Amino acid sequence: MGFQIQSSHPQILFRIPITKPPFSHILPKLQATTMAHNSQDQQPSISMSTLVSPDVYNVRFKTLEACKLGIARYPDFEYNAHGGKGSGMGKKMTGVDFNGETSVDFDVNTLYIPSLTTATTKFLGLPLPPFLKIEIVPEIFRGIINLESGKVDLKFKAKFWFSVGSIYKAPPLLVETLLTSEESKGTLRSGNGKRLDEQGKCRLVGVATVEQIDDFLMNSFLDLPTECLAILNATITFSKD
Template sequence: MGSQIYSPTPQFSSQFPKTKSRQVSSYASLQLKPRISIISSQQQPESTRVVTETAIPRTSTFNVDFKTFEACKLGISRYPDFVYNAQGGTGTGTGKRIESSNEISIDFDLEKLYIPPLTSATAKFLGLPLPPFLKIDIEPELLKGYVNQETGKVNLEFKAKFWFSVGTIYRAPPLLVDTLLTSEESKGRIREGRGQRLNGGGKCKLVGVATVEPIDDLFMNTFLSLPTECLANMNAKFSFSST
């Protein structure tokens, strides 16, 4: 009669259910994978929002208002920049949609365009207000261009005369500035700047580098090392309304 030996160790089947191990493996892999955040258009930083959020009228022609603010800069030659408070600058123009394009053409009325002068009350040089009686008037001669309502990109042709004066004692012939004010990058030989596109509130930063030619004034030509370059850096806001 044969005998049978029974092991005290219980015998387990090697066929375990795999559901739990798969869950653990799946959880571990999720913890190891990098997380990718997707930002919706509503979560985008204000500076990247498109211009359509500024409620541009759907009409083909509409009004455009322009304002300038503080924390602007103006620089010429290799001198440090003037820190310029342009609060109170205003302009009114007409906007027109360009068919089959995201661009809007804008043309400002020169009679309604005002840019504050640089004085001891509005400008500082090396941290100090401009000397008393020193004044730089800005006389615009042209401001027109294009705004891309999809990207917020702005390009405006800007021409102006800059008048330097010291009270009633001295008034130099005007410096002629002809540049492209842009929300992108403007770069010359010795001057450069980078702007910011229109955000959802219609605000932007426009920069422009221009070449300033000599004038009929030996003192100014020597003092400013003309011909040279100047840089304009303006904080501005555009508002759109139906005509």
């Protein structure tokens, strides 16, 4: 199994192994690729010299179906996040000890995560009431993705705005967590993620503590402070275009 970086040039295709030991076993092949790249008779390719120098990629993020959101001891919301998207930049680590880690920073101005509404969310098997809406406004989304192992660790910070039509709008709940492909565990909540596969699909989980806000109704209803859990199915892809 490997993780594939896409390119707008059909001849440029770089496949990084995931399950095999990193880097040392592919050194002879990479050296050979470098020699081929220097030859005018060969098509251009990503070579050893690319690996040991700064390498920047465009990164695209898309949210999928079958996600979940939970808070306090309430049952989880079933959440269809299909249609969410964002873009950012990824910079590969440099040096001969490269182990696949790439720093990624998404532009929150391009990051869209669907709101929880009657069209996207169910609670106890029933759609949310039409007048209830929870809007998600991201503020930070960045971290490290390992292109060899598929491990993902992304810091996520966002404001969650609860509203009931035009009648009521609470101050935002601030949620800050590490969305990871590994295990995330709190006191009340926990979840297990799934690493990137060859198509860039993954499951990211994160447990966060939600503090009280200046709103007696929300503090009482959610029993704040408390924990919340996010389980997000997504795709993350890298390209040179």
